[in-house]
Each structure stands twice: as structure tokens, then as C-alpha cells.
Amino acid sequence: MRFVIAALGVVLVLVGAVWTLQGANLLGGSVMSGSPMWLVIGLVALVAGIWLVVRAVRARRA
Template identity: 60%
Template sequence: MTHPVRVIVGVLLVLVGALWTLQGLGYVGGSVMSGVTLWAVIGPIVAVAGLGLALSGARRRP
């Protein structure tokens, strides 16, 4: 994956992970995922993975 693609995919994963976390905690309603604790656990894992991917793509290498 090229560096800009890593950053874009990483940011998207952070946003999706945050949404899943909020749905799992019941702050965002209107979904079958709302209020389900599993998504409150999976969401931060996805967000952290996305953050790592975005940071690895943003880091300049010689």
C-alpha cells in the first residue's frame, strides 16, 4: 500500500471504530448494533488499528 492510501484507510478505520464504539455504548441509536457491548469492545480495537495504519503511512521514510 502506498503512503497516502495507508493514511486514508487508517483515518476511515478510526472513524468507523469510533462510530462502532458509540453505537455499542448506546449513544448512537437506530441500528441493531446499538446497545450491544460487543461493538463497544470491537470499536476501539478497530480505531487503534486504524490509528497505527495512519501513523505508519504518515511517517516519512528515507
């Protein structure tokens, strides 16, 4: 189960990073580029992914 949580966290980090970059208009080529809404959604996904990865790593140590 920890592997699934860690894998989901990594996917959220990657997707959140792309959405954040598109929302900040640093990564163009999409309807999302330059949209503040996608910047916020990306940051939320990025933080949630980091939290899941940290949670999975801490659970393995215990």
C-alpha cells in the first residue's frame, strides 16, 4: 500500500509541476498557459503530492 501512496504522490508532484508552470505562463502551448486558476490548482496538487511522498517514506521507516 505504501508503494501505491508513494507512486500517487510522485504522479501528483509531476502533474502539479506542469500545471504550475503552465499557470505561471512559463510553459506554453496550452489553454492553461497564463491562467491563475491553473497556477493555484498546480500548487495544490504539488503540495499534496509532496505530502503523500513524505508520508509514504516515513511509513516505511516505522
